[in-house]
Amino acid sequence: MLHLTDVCFRYRAGALLAVDHVSLDLKAGEIFGLLGPNGAGKSTLMALISGLRRPQQGTLQRAPEVAARGGFALVPQEHAFYPMLTCRENLDFFGGVLGLKGAVRQARIDAAIAATGLEQVTGKRASECSGGLKRRLNLAIGLVGDPRLLLLDEPTVGVDPQSRAFLLDVVRALRKQGKTIVYATHYMEEVQQVGDRVAIIDHGRLLCCGTLNELLMQTEVRLAVRVACPVAPELHAQLVAECGLETGADGEGWLSFAVQPNQAVEEMLRKLRQLGLQITSFQYGCRHLEDVFLKLTHRSLRD
């Protein structure tokens, strides 16, 4: 579907590479999560994939069905539509730009409206829509051309949890329809929810790429225990020294411990009880992309 080999791009001569020797393959029908902090190079990579910029080094090949007009659609991070037009007028305008005519255009517009749940606001001016509806309209415009490849750049920025959940449902539904999706975000939980494969990008470089499980297996397994009473400072120091305590109790009383590969969980739990912890519940095997990112970059995703 899409093949990048050793792609490089910098904005000005002498500046740091915004995309630094990136190679990746995109498979048909997958959701490819592109995870990285702000300024990591996600949008530049999307611009390269969408043809807005040309690689200064390396090659970028698109499958013929993607390279054709309307074969892919970029859904920019910004509200890329005309605020003075209604939702339907916006869809109609972009349908016209794509060269769609008559009944086909109307059918595509109706399908995009249905897919994004905009039925109730088609006659409403885009400027008058809520943030969540604007995000949906932004996505709907990308769907008008019925593209094979959809490039979503931070599609949930600035929306409430319900709208975010709705948009993620739409993305999953689109995958079921066979669309290939590149999902660029700095929200790791979104990538964990919808991504089939994930690449982590920072300073323009792809730090890792693989399925979610493959990436998560790169981190240590965690044991999280919930305690009934606050942990005394002396006990806290002892837990750090002897049991590998990584993070102290959060607001809900959870303590997080690193578990070594040769360490039995039952044995750890027994030792914690012996030290005086009153454990009310525990979780074993927790892994997060945040940990993967921390391990690879030694900084938080939201730094």
Place this chain on the structure above:
Amino acid sequence: MTRDIHGLLVLFAMPAAFILIMSMALRDTFKLNVAEKVRWQYWDEDRSEASSALLKHLPAPERKVVLRERGDLDGELASGHIQMGLEVEKGYAKALADADNHHAFVTIWTEPGTPPALIGAFRAEVARALSLERMAALVNATAETPEENLSVKKLSDETLFELKFRRDRAGLGELTSVQQSVPAWLVFAMFFVVIPLSTIFIAEKQQGTLARLRSLQVSTALLLVGKVVPFYLVNMVQTGLMLLVGRYVVPRLGGDALQLDVDWLALWAVASAVSLAAIGFALAVAAIAKTTEQATTVGGVANILFGALGGVMVPKLVMPAVMQSATMLSPMAWGLTGFLDVFVRGAHLGGLLMPVGLLLAFAALCLAVAGWRIRQPE
């Protein structure tokens, strides 16, 4: 202060440039030698010592050019290169000394767009020169005439030559304030599409709409046409409204009505050329600017300077010669010349090649710059 270049531009650079331009443009306005400003040439068919002597009495003799034939005078007037033409007919010298002659051998021709003040000043100069020459001729004739035949009456004004005033075409040519104002402020208003157009265009850039359109493989030419066509229509509506105001509203307030007995095809051609130049300029500014503030400041300031330089705020006719030449640096001057050619000189399409050609070339250059800039990644 250096962090706010636009503020510096508006608060310091623009007024400084404005003062320079307006001071230069109005340099001679308050001087008394109005006739010195007249651009004129003559056709001397008499080719006598008397006719040469007459011309020496007239202002700015260094501006006079000897024409090869009578028709050149009409051509120079029709093109607007000169404002006045002085024709001295054959027989002038002979008639000068003839106290009984009442035929006008000297004719002043006026270019239709010449302000009445300049015509009056020039007429007075010609009358003064004629009086001097006539008086000298009569005195000479008197010296040779027996005293008993001398008549004092013949030295009075009644014996002076008549001056004939003719305009190029009947019904046209009265340069009234409305005929200067409507085209001038119409051109100015049309160029102000830079404000709404750049606001919309930069919003499209910042909101990613332009990127989305480009990702849909919309060509640069189509992107430009998508802006040119609607704003061209806006400019045409502006033109229609301004003409209606000049024709019907101004007279109700006591002013002159705009004369619309013109070649409408020529008028459309000038309006279209001005519109394309204005839109091209606006698109170039919008494409180069990074923010709306930049575009509106640069575009607005440039328009005001174009207007000051181009004869919108001070009519070109009252500017000194150097500034009249400098007006041609402003695209607004080209548009204004085109409109005045149509409204005042009754020009047809063929007579508008210069202003329309310059405006279209300017539009093409600006659109090329805008297209080039749009293709550059941000």
